[in-house]
Amino acid sequence: MRPGQAGRSSQTLAAAMTRAASRQTDTIIRFLVDRDRVAGAYRAYAYFRWVDDRIDQGDGERPARLAFINRQRALLEGCYRGERPAGLTAEERLLVELVESDQEKNSGLQAYIGNMMKVMEFDARRRGRLISEAELVAYSRWLATAVTEALHYFIGHDGVTPQGETRYLAVTAAHITHMLRDTLEDVAAGYFNVPREFLESYGISPDDVDSAAYRAWVESRVRQARAYFKTGKEYLAQVESLRCRLAGYSYVARFERVLDGIEKGGYRLCLTR
Numbered sequence: 001m002r003p004g005q006a007g008r009s010s011q012t013l014a015a016a017m018t019r020a021a022s023r024q025t026d027t028i029i030r031f032l033v034d035r036d037r038v039a040g041a042y043r044a045y046a047y048f049r050w051v052d053d054r055i056d057q058g059d060g061e062r063p064a065r066l067a068f069i070n071r072q073r074a075l076l077e078g079c080y081r082g083e084r085p086a087g088l089t090a091e092e093r094l095l096v097e098l099v100e101s102d103q104e105k106n107s108g109l110q111a112y113i114g115n116m117m118k119v120m121e122f123d124a125r126r127r128g129r130l131i132s133e134a135e136l137v138a139y140s141r142w143l144a145t146a147v148t149e150a151l152h153y154f155i156g157h158d159g160v161t162p163q164g165e166t167r168y169l170a171v172t173a174a175h176i177t178h179m180l181r182d183t184l185e186d187v188a189a190g191y192f193n194v195p196r197e198f199l200e201s202y203g204i205s206p207d208d209v210d211s212a213a214y215r216a217w218v219e220s221r222v223r224q225a226r227a228y229f230k231t232g233k234e235y236l237a238q239v240e241s242l243r244c245r246l247a248g249y250s251y252v253a254r255f256e257r258v259l260d261g262i263e264k265g266g267y268r269l270c271l272t273r
Contacts, residue, residue, distance in 0.1 A: 017049060021046075024250070028250070032247045044112060048116050050094075076095065108149035108152050113146075114146075115142040116146040122139055131192060131196060132196050133197055141168070143175045148168050170233065170236065174255045180222070181269075192206040209268070222267065229252055
């Protein structure tokens with residue numbers, strides 16, 4: 001294989017995987033990502049899309065899920081030690097090449113990879129059990145940190161971006177909305193996105209989505225997401241890169257439409273599918 005051929009092959013794979021999974025993400029990468037970071041953006045999305053799909057795949061047994069995610073964690077840690085083990089899948093090579101491209105100390109890319117791996121590990125371990133309020137908050141924080149830092153790393157990375165807690169609110173709101181939207185599908189797969197404490201206090205189960213108590217909880221989550229989106233858009237307005245702002249506003253608008261549907265359905269999630 002000629003020098004550079006493997007890199008082109010993995011980039012082609014990553015782009016194809018991204019297009020198959022999310023046309024919106026593919027469009028953002030093609031038109032808004034910094035030209036010198038397009039390949040990395042495709043690899044970043046495609047690798048974790050593959051990991052997520054593997055974790056969710058069918059009725060996989062817990063030991064198999066944990067063995068898979070433990071392998072990915074070990075691979076990630078080895079990559080940052082400069083190791084490149086043999087016997088990797090084509091998808092795992094995306095991670096290796098992504099880490100090898102990370103030349104900045106404490107970069108946004110490193111924050112993305114590390115926090116997304118935490119999200120994947122949590123999903124692999126939580127399937128089939130209730131989660132606490134504290135776990136839910138941490139879960140959203142990992143996801144919000146990962147996506148926000150990836151946004152700023154790949155789009156307008158040399159531009160000024162404000163720091164502080166408001167930096168992560170738009171993506172936190174999107175994650176809240178995403179979990180509401182996917183409630184029925186997630187419950188069927190054994191993922192419960194409502195806190196254990198809430199279910200216990202009202203004596204309901206995770207699939208009692210049409211109960212008055214559950215609808216009230218959904219309404220409270222919608223209000224929280226709306227407030228976070230409002231503050232998040234104020235944050236985006238301060239971001240220097242126009243391309244980054246456009247990507248952020250597009251991301252927010254997509255999930256605000258989901259909230260519109262939930263509200264119109266009277267907070268009955270079964271009516272939003």
